[in-house]
Amino acid sequence: MTASKILLLIIDGVGDRPCECLDGKTPLEAARIPNLDELAATGICGIMDPVAPGIRAGSDTSHLSILGYPPQQYYTGRGPLEAAGCGIQMEPGMIGFRANYATLDDAGNVIDRRAGRIADTTEISAAVRDGVDLSKYGVTIEFEPGTGHRAALALRGKGLSADVSSNDPKITGIPPKTIHSEGSDTDSALFTAEVCNEFCRQAENILKNHPVNLARKAAGKNPANTILIRGSGVMGVYEPFEERHGLSGSVVAAAALIAGIGSSVGLKRVPVNPDTSLDEQVRLVLNEFATQDFVLFNIKNADEYGHDGKAAEKKDFLEKIDKELRPFMEMPGLMIAVCGDHSTPCTIKEHSADPVPLIIRGDGTRVDRVTAYDEISCAAGALCRISGGDLMPILLDLIDKTHKYGA
Numbered sequence: 001m002t003a004s005k006i007l008l009l010i011i012d013g014v015g016d017r018p019c020e021c022l023d024g025k026t027p028l029e030a031a032r033i034p035n036l037d038e039l040a041a042t043g044i045c046g047i048m049d050p051v052a053p054g055i056r057a058g059s060d061t062s063h064l065s066i067l068g069y070p071p072q073q074y075y076t077g078r079g080p081l082e083a084a085g086c087g088i089q090m091e092p093g094m095i096g097f098r099a100n101y102a103t104l105d106d107a108g109n110v111i112d113r114r115a116g117r118i119a120d121t122t123e124i125s126a127a128v129r130d131g132v133d134l135s136k137y138g139v140t141i142e143f144e145p146g147t148g149h150r151a152a153l154a155l156r157g158k159g160l161s162a163d164v165s166s167n168d169p170k171i172t173g174i175p176p177k178t179i180h181s182e183g184s185d186t187d188s189a190l191f192t193a194e195v196c197n198e199f200c201r202q203a204e205n206i207l208k209n210h211p212v213n214l215a216r217k218a219a220g221k222n223p224a225n226t227i228l229i230r231g232s233g234v235m236g237v238y239e240p241f242e243e244r245h246g247l248s249g250s251v252v253a254a255a256a257l258i259a260g261i262g263s264s265v266g267l268k269r270v271p272v273n274p275d276t277s278l279d280e281q282v283r284l285v286l287n288e289f290a291t292q293d294f295v296l297f298n299i300k301n302a303d304e305y306g307h308d309g310k311a312a313e314k315k316d317f318l319e320k321i322d323k324e325l326r327p328f329m330e331m332p333g334l335m336i337a338v339c340g341d342h343s344t345p346c347t348i349k350e351h352s353a354d355p356v357p358l359i360i361r362g363d364g365t366r367v368d369r370v371t372a373y374d375e376i377s378c379a380a381g382a383l384c385r386i387s388g389g390d391l392m393p394i395l396l397d398l399i400d401k402t403h404k405y406g407a
């Protein structure tokens, strides 16, 4: 029997490197993950470069690549995708940005790029959205909270350009950068840079004494007293997933960016928020297979532990994921692909180009000799080393949805 449905489970940031606190093992090697190991032992394994060998992929370029939209051709910046994920209707010509709530000290230096991973920014986001006034530039803003410290900004107006830099210094201990034209120095780029700097200035004024931040300070938490914006871009145009691959599909993702990418390529967005329990998310995914051929299921938190350098917590979270996977393994006719969108090694607290471990398990697949799901075991698998853009064609062939190339 050939499987007829595809689950693409992406454990965000799953890949890692040896961690001293785990006796030199990666979180995956150290984790007790019997279900993932069983999937590896009953499927075919390999390692995958999300975009290409040596390319340190972001979640955005990686998911586009894995979904079959080569980022070299389709990527127009993280901003518009994140904005779409935050519920902003990105119309042609609008410029979108990813935004971080961050913390400045009294000297104006960034001391925390994520404002203590603030959980709920609904109230302060409304204050920024309603308080910033860019009418002197003929520009209006859309500004929506995302997951945790994340948000999205979109600009509407004449003479705007996506060719602007970011004020995110990407490190702490220095002030936010001044946003400038990225190189074209066209009037629109220079104008947009001025608009962005004014947005950040006004936002900071609104946030610094906002009651939410005064309360956070009183509670010893980092206030969300500044906004760092990055990833400017104009919304891209994507051939709908169903036309591209011949599969109806849904996306289940608590991360706004991933939900935004999924909905931008025409996947049905299933609402999930960071508080939705993993077992509930699994139930939502299973529900989708009643009507859909394909589900992208992204689980985010392992990436955050990577960015925070918390190897033991990343290991524990991988064990938590593993406990919820049994219902997928028992669903007849399901082709399960498990991978990551990139590695986020705890030792560097950033993404890396290390390939991610991959399993494909379903009716009819070859079965290799790998018996554990981790970066090293999977490297010995029969899939060998593939790139993200290879995955959908391989999966489509395994569910008998490809056509012979040639006569």
Ligand SMILES: O=C(O)[C@H](O)COP(=O)(O)O
Pocket: 059, 100, 113, 114, 150, 303, 307
């Ligand atoms: O988690 C995310 O959104 C990114 O992968 C990392 O972004 P950050 O470093 O701004 O949190």
Ligand SMILES: [Mg+2]
Pocket: 012, 013, 058, 059, 303, 341, 342
């Ligand atoms: Mg990611």
